[in-house]
Amino acid sequence: MSEYILELQHIVKKYPGVLALNDVSLKIKKGQILGLIGENGAGKSTLIKTCSGAVIPTSGKIIVNGKEFTHMSPQLARENGIAIIYQEFNNIKGLSAAENLFLGNPIRKGIVIDKKAMEEEAEKAFEQLNIKIDPKELCGNLSVGYQQMIEIAKAIRLDAKVLIMDEPSAPLTSKEVESMMQVCELLKSQGVAIIYISHRLEEIFRLSSEIVVLRDGEYIDTLKTEESNVDELIQLMVGRQLKESYPKKPKNIISDEIILKLEDVCGNGDRHVNLEVRKGEVLGIAGLVGAGRTELAQMIFGAVKKDSGKIYFNNKEINPKCPKDAIELGIALVPEDRKRHGAILHNSINHNINMPIYDHFSKFSKINEKIEKDTTNKQIKELLVKTPSINQLVKNLSGGNQQKVILGKWLAANSQLIILDEPTRGIDVGAKFEIYKIINTLVEKGKTVILISSEMEELIGMSDRIIVFSEGCITGELQKDEFSQNAIMGLAANC
Ligand SMILES: Nc1ncnc2c1ncn2[C@@H]1O[C@H](COP(=O)(O)OP(=O)(O)OP(=O)(O)O)[C@@H](O)[C@H]1O
Ligand SMILES: [Mg+2]
Structure with missing residues (x-):
């Protein structure tokens, strides 16, 4: 059995006029956090969507726990323990936190939905992630950070072994980012493998042990986080050196008006x-x-x-x-x-x-x-x-x-x-x-x-x-x- 829980091998994805992915490979072990970076349009989202069946690769292989697939489907992904947290969450604002957690898979007592049992289970699930969410609260009343936590809890409840997060920190406040990163670290310690996409390199440095860089749909490199630095990553991502962070400003242009x-x-x-x-x-x-x-x-x-x-x-x-x-x-x-x-x-x-x-x-x-x-x-x-x-x-x-x-x-x-x-x-x-x-x-x-x-x-x-x-x-x-x-x-x- 391979030591890798998920491997993407030689993935190619062609759209009319766009080669979104050109022979991209990556692999991740149990309990590892892998950073995935690249400029806008580099192919990050397309790549991870091949893992859920949202994108069908033109060619290449997806290997989950030693099992080979040419493409996934949402059901296959679920059965094989792969969960993706997209930037637009799928939760329903008019339902409670608990109902969202059990969406599509409610606990029943006979033919009736057992709300109480779901609330109790939800409470446990949130506790497990060290987060305080009232299971009865309507999702629409919760902050974006909490809504995201519900998505993570849902993935864990479905026994995800690989959790893929596409720019999870983008909509969050800095405090929420901190709790989300702590949850990632907790899950890692429980053996969950995480692919973490972000434009914020400080998050990638804090969480990941290895970083995969894409540029223009091409695989560029996999680096050990410990041995890398911000300048190197930026250079690999953009393919050139960016010297300054802010352009020089012309002087004295503010009028009194x-x-x-x-x-x-x-x-x-x-x-x-x-x-x-x-x-x-x-x-x-x-x-x-x-x-x-x-x-x-x-x-x-x-x-x-x-x-x-x-x-x-x-x-x-x-x-x-x-x-x-x-x-x-x-x-x-x-x-x-x-x-x-x-x-x-x-x-x-x-x-x-x-x-x-x-x-x-x-x-x-x-x-x-x-x-x-x-x-x-x-x-x-x-x-x-x-x-x-x-x-x-x-x-x-x-x-x-x-x-x-x-x-x-x-x-x-x-x-x-x-x-x-x-x-x-x-x-x-x-x-x-x-x-x-x-x-x-x-x-x-x-x-x-x-x-x-x-x-x-x-x-x-x-x-x-x-x-x-x-x-x-x-x-x-x-x-x-x-x-x-x-x-x-x-x-x-x-x-
Ligand atoms: N359905 C589609 N039809 C045509 N082109 C597509 C489609 N989906 C994605 N692409 C193209 O594939 C390329 C890779 O897009 P992708 O969304 O994977 O980039 P990304 O690395 O996630 O970028 P960002 O950081 O901006 O989210 C882009 O050029 C995009 O325009
Ligand atoms: Mg993207």
Whole structure:
């Protein structure tokens, strides 16, 4: 019997116009955590989906516990102890934690579903993972972190021997990431093998013993984590050396003109926000998840109604009732939850990128196809979107590349004020740098950027000024010479 619990051998996956995987192999032992890294579109998700039957390989072998398969199916995966936690969880918001845990497989007493027994079992299952979730609580009321824990508990209940996690930390708060990583370590000690995909290398370093690197659908290398370092990994992923993390900023481009002013703006609750943003400025907004930053952005964009207070844009009071109003005024918001609010997945890249600007160049409802194509090509080039053509459907792009399309759509809209809510979440290192360069280009052109981010390093690297939010109000403001992670954390924690 092989010492490996799962082996992927020479996996090839071809899509029309895309060679998503070209002879990729990896293997993992019982009780091992294997990191899987690569840039957006490298093939990570496609590779692991071959293990669940969600993707049928064009060729290659999948060997589970010595048994050979040419492809899997969801049932075969389950029978062979393979579970995948995708980024979009499958749980049902209107059911309780316990009901979700037993979804499709409830405990019955005769023909009746035994709710009490399920709740007791759920309690035990959560305890086993050292997590406190009330089994009776509706899933929709639980944080994303807890919803993910339910998915992990479900996998364990189905006796998963191999747990595959595709960017598990992306939607979580830093505290939730910590508990999730602890659960991974616990499962490892119980002999579960874990394949862990992440763009955050510090997580990969903490958890894994070996790291597999993919680039453009090719297998590049497997490294021992202990013997590797961040620079080496980045170089293997992008195929070149990235020297700086943040592009240099042109100086003295902030004008004295106030482009946006908030006066006692109040959403739900009694906190008032007062704020001024100058033309050409990159204003960073820091704060813990749930501090009210996204809500504020949505109020400026007209997506959420403000209760009271005044918003001035270019010295005129504005009252956007919906995003369309804000877009017409020259305000753009790249939302945090891009899957839900950002793209029409079943449409082409070309259509998505041009969506907010059709009004600008369509005369008598005839679309000028040349301008349309040029706009799309420019964004694809600047954001390094990996796609065989501008007509590719957005749903066929990798997660990170979908995000780039949404970003491109707002950049093409030629707005004066661009609010970016967590713009680099799920984006690989090379493309991050490109996004930072775009932020600089925007302000160079006299545009203004509000950058909401949970990555303090990014805020410090990119902002001209940082304001910190806590529980719906501004708890402090930092000028460039005062920037530090400690200063931000200190302000984020009090109110
Ligand atoms: N159904 C599909 N049809 C066509 N191309 C596809 C399809 N699914 C994936 N691809 C392509 O395969 C390549 C690999 O995508 P994959 O989602 O595996 O990347 P990834 O490494 O997971 O990237 P990310 O970090 O952005 O999530 C991409 O170029 C993607 O556009
Ligand atoms: Mg992916």
